[in-house]
Amino acid sequence: MSAGQTAPVQPFLDDLTATVRAPSQAWCAADGQIAPTGLQGVYHADVRVLASAVVRVDGALPEAISSGPMGPGAHESVSVLRMIDGEGADPTTMLRRRRTLTPGRMAESLELSAGTAHPVSGTVTIRLTSDLARTETVKQGLATTPLAPALVDGSARWADASTQVSVTAPAATVAVDESGATLTWRVTVASGAPATVTWQVVSRVDGAVVGPPSSPTPEWSAPAVEATDSRLAPLVRRSLADLASLRMSAHFAPEETFLAAGAPWFFTLFGRDCLWAARLLLPLGTDLARGTLRTLAARQGVADDPGTQEQPGKILHEIRSQQLTGEGGLSLPPEYYGTVDATPLWITLLVDAWRWGMADDDVAALIDPLQRALAWMRDHGDSDGDGFLDYADTTGHGLSNQGWKDSGDSIQWKDGRLAEGPIALAEVQAYAYEAASGAADLLEAFGRDGAEWRSWAAALADRFRARFWLSDEAGRYLAIALDRHGAPVDSVASNMGHVVGTGILTPDEEREVAARLVASDMSSGYGLRTMSTTSAGYWPLGYHRGSVWTHDTAIAVLGLARAGLGAQALTLADGLLAAAPHFDFQMPELFGGNALGDGPAPLPYPASCHPQAWSAASAVAILTAQLGLAPDGAGGLRATSALAPGARVVADGVRVGPRSFRVVADGAQVTVTETTA
Structure with missing residues (x-):
């Protein structure tokens, strides 16, 4: 890099608005x-x-007075047009720009209206450019060059070897040049006589690995929620709308639906992310879980491949259309299996979906991949023979950390030193215990032998409880991981929140963990920090070093609720509810770990994805924890309120298999009424 040049930087997202209909986004x-x-x-x-679509009227930019989402795949902005306005201080000419997104197509209507005494006229233009850049190029902040379009039958078109883009604009003059296209309309409007112009862009990308869902209807119910806490219902509504926009399918399983991990960077199939999102949504139905399980089973590992880290029975990490490159020599193949937790999480989703009423035939069809996934945990998950599931990148260019905290500096000692692998994460042992224990129940219910896995889980629990406990001046806690030497890595971190409620700990041990999670060094008042403020590596905007991840907090909330620790669960849940209005109820991937009261709001993490599947699904986790929702084992619903006196929550539309229920909680009193038609 020559003097005076600056290194490319990842673009910030926190002040941008996304309109999403997977696999398209604006x-x-x-x-x-x-x-x-x-x-x-x-x-x-x-x-x-399209790299830009800028509207001008008489050569000037409209002045926006309102802008925001209008539901899945829809956006509207309202601007005043003082460049063609009438006399006086009042703005009397207005532009409504309505954007509608469907897979492969974005359409806009521009409605001009006036409240003037006489008609007004103006020239409306839209300047369009396209670079046909790959998302990863944009993410890395690399420079791109606008491409010259062709003018074909009145439409502007861009194309390369795999992508075709066409822009049409009825009644417009379309002009093209070396760097883009300009759409032009001459418009006259009068009071009570608005004028509307329209345009659209249609695109096709050959070789794409993901596509739209096979059905336009979401796979889950949309419960009607009422609550004395005015933040809960709008959070659930916005979250379900966001989730509807993230539905997609894979090219190798086009009839099955899963959730894209998040926009814009992770707009594809990620094993861990879509498994957790589907699991958090189980109280609203099992169809999404079924599609997620089938999709991932279709790419379950069958061979040993060190380059992709595929192993027999292993569930993949991610799939992309081409090799992914990044900082520090990162280079991931299009199908990459570098994840230690997706396989046990696949098992736990299947078990939980079965308990929440997934049809027996659908469960039975997945027993063979279940047994292969269990065998992976036993035969391949422990690379160093110490009895714990672990990971290490053996390629030199893969992910150095392969749990959900997958950044290079996420697993570190309290003094800031990085842990050396193979690394055995605390939460992964809990996932494996829960997976094996639950699978034993499922296998026996379907006439198979589950004894081996119940014994395997019990032995894992004994090893875990003997090796992962540490103490400091605040009391006992779980190490974040064991390092290559088997030493417990002593950072106090949120990973132990995923352990509670899995069954691997005793009730007394769960209470010890709960006390650490809600302490002020971990609970920011807006949620659970990923790392304690007492660690040398803590930083409120550290990706996994002190920030708050919405789903991370929600998983801890659910685990605490399952363990009967309702007060601690609601403490962390209330943190997310406190954060939600600051993000217009669209919970981002992560945000800053600054404490409630330290500034006016939680700090945005500027590169945080939104909408994000497991973040949006966390709204349902909060509802689940507040009402203590669980299947009763006989096709019905059990609810145990964790609410404080005077608090009320109503959820109408909770599902267990084909049955629907209305749940009403007033303080500790709760009633469940079946509403199945």
């Missing part, structure tokens, strides 16, 4: 404009098909 600024900067643009699959 990112705009607060005024609704899609400007030629940073991440902004229209994307299909993993290609930016």
Whole structure:
């Protein structure tokens, strides 16, 4: 790099708005404009098909007064047009820009209206550019070049070897040049006589690994929620709308639906993310879990491949259309299996979906991949023979950390030193215990032998409880991991929140962990920090070193509720509810770990994805914990309220298999009524 040049940086997202209909997405600024900067643009699959779409009237930018989402795949901005306005201080000419996104297509209508005494006229233009850049290129902040479109039958078109983009605009003059296209309309409006112009972009990306869902209807119920806490219902509504926009399918299983991990960077199949999202949504139905399980089973590992880290029975980490490269020599193949937790999480999703009423035939069809996944835990999950599931990147260019905290500095000692692998994460042992124990029950219910896995789980629990406990001046806690030497890594971290409620700990041990989770060094007042403020590596905007991840907190909330620790569960849940209004109820991937009261709001993490599947699904986890929702084992619903006196929550539309229920909780009193038609 020559003097005066700066290194490319990842673009920030926190002040941008996403309109999403997987596998398409559009990112705009607060005024609704899609400007030629940073991440902004229209994307299909993993290609930016338009890099800008800027509206001007008489050569000037409209002045936005309102902008925001209008539901899944819809956005509207309202601007005033003082460049053609009438006399006086009141703005009397207005533009409504309505954006609608469907897979492979974005359409906009521009409605101009006036409250003037006489008609007003103006020239409306939209300047469009396209670079056909790959999402990963944009993420790395690398420079791109606008491409020259062709003018074909009145439409502007861009194309390369795999992507075709076409823009049409009825009644517009379409002009193209070396760097883009301009759509032009001459418009006259009068009071009571608005004028509307429209345009659309249609795109196709050959070789895409993901596509739209096979059905337009979400796989879950949308419960009607009422609550004395005014934050809960809007959080659930916004979250379910976001989840509906993230539904997609894989090219190798086009009839099955799963949730994209998150927009914009993880707009594809990620094993861990889609498994957790489907699991958190189980109280609203099992169809999404079924599609997620089938999709991942279709790519379950069958061979040993050190390059992709595939192993027999292993569930994949992610799939992309091409090799992924990144900082520090990172290079991941299009199908990558570098994850230690996706396989036990696949098992636990199957077990929980069975308990929540997934049809027996659907469960039975997945028993063979279940047994292969169990065998992976036993035969391949422990690379160093110490009795714990662990990971180590053997390629030199894969992920150095392969749990959900997968950044390079996420697993570190309290003094800031990085742990050396193979690394055995605390939460992964709990996932494996829960997976094996639950699988034993499922296998026996279907006439198979589960004794081996019940014994395997019990032995794992004994080893875990003997090796992972540590103490400091605040009391006992669980190490984040064991390092290559088998030493417990002593950072106090949120990982132990995933352990509670899995059954691997005794009730007394769960209470000890709960006390650490809600202490002020871990609970920010907005949620659970990923790392304690007492650690040398803590930083409130550290990706996994002190930030708050929505799903991480929600998993701890659910585990605490399952363990009967309702007060601690609601403490962390209330943190997320306190954060939600600051993000317009669209919970991001992560946000800052600053304490409640330290500034006006939780700090945005500027590169945080939104919407994010497991973050949005966390709203349902909060509802589940507040009401203590669980299947009763006989096709019905059990509820145990954790609410404080005077608090009320109503959820109408909870599902167990084909049955629907209305749950009403007033303080500790709760009633469950079946509402199945």
